[in-house]
Amino acid sequence: MENQVFIEVKGLKKYFKTSKGMLHAVDDVNFAIERGNTLGVVGESGCGKSTLGRLLLRLHEATEGEILYDGADITNLKGKDLKQFRTRVQMIFQDPSGSLDPRKCVRDLIGESLKVHRSCRNRREYEERVREIMDIVGLSARYAESFSHELDGGRRQRIGIGRALALNPEFIVCDEPVSALDVSIQAQILNLLMDLQEQKGLTYIFITHDLSVVKHISHEIMVMYLGQCVEYAKKRELFENPFHPYTQGLLNAVPVPSLEGRKLSAQVMRGELTSPIEPKPGCRFASRCPYAKERCKKENIPLKEVEPGHFAACILYE
Structure with missing residues (x-):
């Protein structure tokens, strides 16, 4: 409807x-x-x-x-x-640096909720789901082992969006x-x-x-x-x-950008x-x-x- x-x-x-x-x-x-x-x-x-x-x-x-x-x-x-x-339901936070655990790599950050809610039957399914989410949010697979502080703000926020999408x-x-x-x-x-x-x-x-x-x-x-x-x-x-x-x-x-001003x-x-x-x-x-x-x-x-x-x-x- x-x-x-x-x-x-x-x-x-x-x-x-x-x-x-x-x-x-x-x-x-x-x-x-x-x-x-x-x-x-x-x-x-x-x-x-x-x-x-x-x-x-x-x-x-x-x-x-x-x-x-x-x-x-x-x-x-x-x-x-x-x-x-x-x-x-999920939340995307304002500051990606403050909402991401600096001790975890990108794969673990995105997949954390999958583990908490036991959404995957095995390790292979878990890895496939994480790769799928990274692809959806525009994160290259080469960042899977990277830590959030090694990435720029835009990629960190993509991690936050991916984490929010993990459980559909x-x-x-x-x-x-x-x-x-x-x-x-x-x-x-x-x-x-x-x-x-x-x-x-x-x-x-x-x-x-x-x-x-x-x-x-x-x-x-x-x-x-x-x-x-x-x-x-x-x-x-x-x-x-x-x-x-x-x-x-x-x-x-x-403010409105204008040559004449406002x-x-x-x-x-x-x-x-x-x-x-x-x-x-x-x-x-x-x-x-x-x-x-x-x-x-x-x-x-x-x-x-x-x-x-x-x-x-x-x-x-x-």
């Missing part, structure tokens, strides 16, 4: 206990992803993007809310059920997988991810702070600010008609970030918003469907 909802998140929250109170890392987030699509998640550092990705893979336990994976609630899975679920997952969380790479290598990795999605029908969440990257790879985009979703729309709609002042500020901040927007985001620890009621962007009214600082503004499929949390569109 095409265009079916594959992953649905309802009222998802994750709070961390700190010495000053509860830090609201993810606060009442809702969205749905269709099978084979990519949801881009953008926002400034500290907005909860990576925590959201880890919640979806059950690397963090949710404080509240539901995560429906292919129609089943996986929020409270335990034991064998959780281990089985983790064969269907259906869903992959890409946590800023190209932010540590040169621009030319970024394009290669993005094209590889898109080719793999087309060939294998993969579903992605692509976490990034780079709007040009998210525009290239995403079908839908969710904009997060201090743990909350402030805007959610199809890619084209969000870039052509952004509703939330924060989204507008992000887009206005993107007049900078007058709506520059200023002001201090609101603390995510025990936040008071009100829009968390109000202290930086040029359109903020008194009401914005006192009432929580819910996410509302302003146009079909385009949601925003702002009083300007009530």
Whole structure:
């Protein structure tokens, strides 16, 4: 069945206990992803993007809310059920150097999950599977005995992608997988991810702070600010008609190469970030918003469907 909802998140929250109170890392987030699509998640550092990705893979336990994976609630899975679920989902990390064991060669890094889940019947099948994955992600067979620190950033990230593909997952969380790479290598990795999605029908969440990257790879985009979703729309709609002042500020901040230059927007985001620890009621962007009214600082503004499929949390569109 095409265009079916594959992953649905309802009222998802994750709070961390700190010495000053509860830090609201993810606060009442809702969205749905269709099978084979990519949801881009953008926002400034500290907005909860990576925590959201880890919640979806059950690397963090949710404080509240539901995560429906292919129609089943996986929020409270335990034991064998959780281990089985983790064969269907994987993660590609931001820094390949930090996520790869420097003591293991490329063959062992890619094949580690095959051993953990006993996916191969014998050594020959294991070796064939590792060679197949290396070929899929564009790693030459001569690197099989190399260590990750001997390779450049692009090849290290290909190891990370190969490791994620080893168990034939259906869903992959890409946590800023190209932010540590040169621009030319970024394009290669993005094209590889898109080719793999087309060939294998993969579903992605692509976490990034780079709007040009998210525009290239995403079908839908969710904009997060201090743990909350402030805007959610199809890619084209969000870039052509952004509703939330924060989204507008992000887009206005993107430099555009031009011989004539471009007049900078007058709506520059200023002001201090609101603390995510025990936040008071009100829009968390109000202290930086040029359109903020008194009401914005006192009432929580819910996410509302302003146009079909385009949601925003702002009083300007009530």
